Amino acid sequence: MEWRDQGILLSVRPHGESGAIIEVFTPSRGRHAGVVRGGASRKMAPVLQPGAQLDLQWSARLEDHLGMFRAEPLRSRSAAAMASRLSLAGLNTVTALLLFCLPERQAYADLYARTEVLLDLLGAPEVWPLAYLQWEMALLGEMGFGLDLSCCAVTGARDGLAYVSPRTGRAVSRAGAGDWADRLMPLPPIMLGQGAGEDAQIAQGLRITGHFLSGRLALEVVQKPLPEARARFVRQFEKRVAERG
Incomplete structure (x- = not known):
């Protein structure tokens, strides 16, 4: 078995004396793991950094084996990620959530495309947080928990949407909320x-x-707590909000 694709490096862990097991996110193969010979060497370690864009060739005797990767760098995102604490926290959050949410070897081509665009914006701190919020909304949709903000769940109106139901994820207008407004989540425009x-x-x-x-x-699907990386990113972002007043 053999295939070739591009992908985003999500994680690296040692394997044997000088090898590494990497997990990547690719458009056609989804989240996929494999061994890189010499992946922990001085030559390869700087290349195999989370967030890196790689040209990948995977091979194994059988499809369900772990297999071997040959990985060539296409572009690094380390410099953009290290530009600020917020950027680094953002990169760590994206990779952690993908590892947490995605089943192995299942393609999510649209989510992959969004992820690649998002990570390429890491060096644009004024644009990135909004792009990240939109990415989280897309991630929820891909996982079956998409928000429905198209119209009011109560009245069907498309105007005056002001809340989100914490139970259903549907939008609710001010008129539709009535006495239940204090039980709903405010919906930012x-x-x-x-x-x-x-x-x-x-x-x-x-x-x-x-x-x-x-x-x-x-709780319902993965049945594990959300990665701490997301909480760290949110704290870092809320610190920026507070500093800017």
């Missing part, structure tokens, strides 16, 4: 594609996506 992407609204949006990632996906 940025999640409806409105506004310029203010940090405070993005933080509010991350609280909504975080609710469904931790309260639904983690």
Whole structure:
């Protein structure tokens, strides 16, 4: 068995004296693991950094074997990730969530494309947080917990949407909320594609996506706590929000 593809490096761990087991995210093979001979060597270790874009060739005697990777660097994202604590926390969050959420060897071509674009924006700190929020919304959708913000769940109206139901993930208008408003989550306009992407609204949006990632996906599907990397990123981002007032 053999295939070739591009992919995003998600994780690296030692294997034997000088090898490494890597996990990658590819458009046609999804999350996939394999051994890289010499992956822990001085030559390869700087190449095999999480977030790196790699040209990959995988081979194994049988399809269900771990297999071997030949990995060639296409571009590194280390410099962009190390530009700030927020960027590094962001990269760690993306790779951790993909490892946490994705089943092995199942393709998610649309999510892959979004992930590649997102990681290429790491060096743009004013743009990246909004792109990340949109990526989390897409991740929830791919995992079966997508938010429905198209119309009010109560009245069917498409205008005046102001809340999200923490149970269903559907939008609710002010008129439809009525006496239940205090039990709903405020819906920032940025999640409806409105506004310029203010940090405070993005933080509010991350609280909504975080609710469904931790309260639904983690509990009901993966049955493990959400990776701590996401909480670290949110704390770092909320620190920026506070500093900017």
